Amino acid sequence: MDVTEVTRTDHLDPTQISDILALARAADLADGAQPLSEHVTLRLRPDDPAPVDHLIARDPAGVPVGYAQLDRTTDPAAAEAELVVHPAHRRRGLGRALVDATIAASTGADLRIWAHGDHPSAAALALDLGLRRDRELWQLRRPLGGEIAEAVLPPGVVLRAFRPGLDDEAWLAVNRRAFADHPEQGRWTADDLAVRMAEPWFDPAGFLLAVEESTDRLLGFHWTKVHGTVTPGPVDPLAETSIPDPTRGLPEPVGEVYVVGVEPEAHGLGLGKALTAAGLRHLRDRGLNRVMLYVDESNSAAVALYARLGFSRWTTHVQYRLAP
Incomplete structure (x- = not known):
């Protein structure tokens, strides 16, 4: 060696x-x-x-x-x-x-x-x-040129963009509840949110919130991301690789369903499907031709939803475990 x-x-x-x-x-x-x-x-x-x-x-x-x-x-x-x-x-x-x-x-x-x-x-x-194989994280992909479901929201619910500095606390609270059992996402803090909002790829227009029209109460969200684009602004010496880009080397940018979450009290309203569709349409409107996302193999409900929305498995990430 x-x-x-x-x-x-x-x-x-x-x-x-x-x-x-x-x-x-x-x-x-x-x-x-x-x-x-x-x-x-x-x-x-x-x-x-x-x-x-x-x-x-x-x-x-x-x-x-x-x-x-x-x-x-x-x-x-x-x-x-x-x-x-x-x-x-x-x-x-x-x-x-x-x-x-x-x-x-x-x-x-x-x-x-x-x-x-x-x-x-x-x-x-x-x-x-x-070490034993303990967890699988799938990357799924689909083209954006095909059919995308309509984003049908329940009565009294509207979509709007995330407002940095105003929606942070409400989003963190819903994110914690929506991912209470998730080993990573449910533990996000204000610092975790802030560091990502400071990244060159962050675009509040692609951070979609479903809110009650009468009260503005947050019910769900779809945070999208675009890999392979350059955002104008000050040059960050770590910006190019500060967030891993799984599309590096491909000839065109790729969108990502970064995270979709629904307030547990709002389950059963169809918000997950509507928010996912709205984000896919947003990414297509930006001129992107393909989109990816990550999902735990064990999350059968999410895997089934994404399959119905046209996603297929692209690659697998494996977590190995060495218990004491």
Whole structure:
């Protein structure tokens, strides 16, 4: 193994951040799947307050060729990790070294490790280390040129755009209730919302809210996103890869059903289908030809809804688990 060491730190300097982003880009181009998820890449930023561990493997010249991030912020008894190995340095034991270092750093926690793209080498390594397949996250896609259902809202409910600074608290409250059982989405804080609103891709016009017309009470939402476009404004040195772009290298932008949520008290009104359709129509009106979304394989109701709306599975991300 041509690696001198795997080091662990809780802070990255700008050079380290740039090197890790370059490493992730190289893996993305080789594999056709971004190796690090959105929240992991956001936590590379030097101003991110989350106390995560960064494990970096370097070659003899000191260049990072492997990276893992270990996050224990949501539960002190649990930990979650993601890792990436440079394509030119694979099949040399580096992935195993990073996983071993991650397990050691997790200090007996209930550890979960994501493998994006369900790569065979990740499955083989998991088998060798006794990690079991615990969760699947599907990426679904559909063209936007076909038929899109009408966005039929219940009487007394209207759509409007999200208003930054005015709708934040109401949205966070509904998001928490709508995703109370979701391991990531239901834990979003004001900081999580703010950091995404500061991203170059954020567009409040594509953040659709379903509200009671008489009271403006929030009942549901569809937050859309566009990958592969450039937003005018100040240049952010991390903007290009601050949010992983699963469409990198494709010839055109791709829309995303970023998150759809409904207030539990409003279930049964058909808002989920109506909001999804409204977002798809918004993305098509922006000139996009295709759209994607992420959904847990175990969420049979959501999978069935998206299938009825014309989505098909594109790829799979797998979470492996090492229980203490």
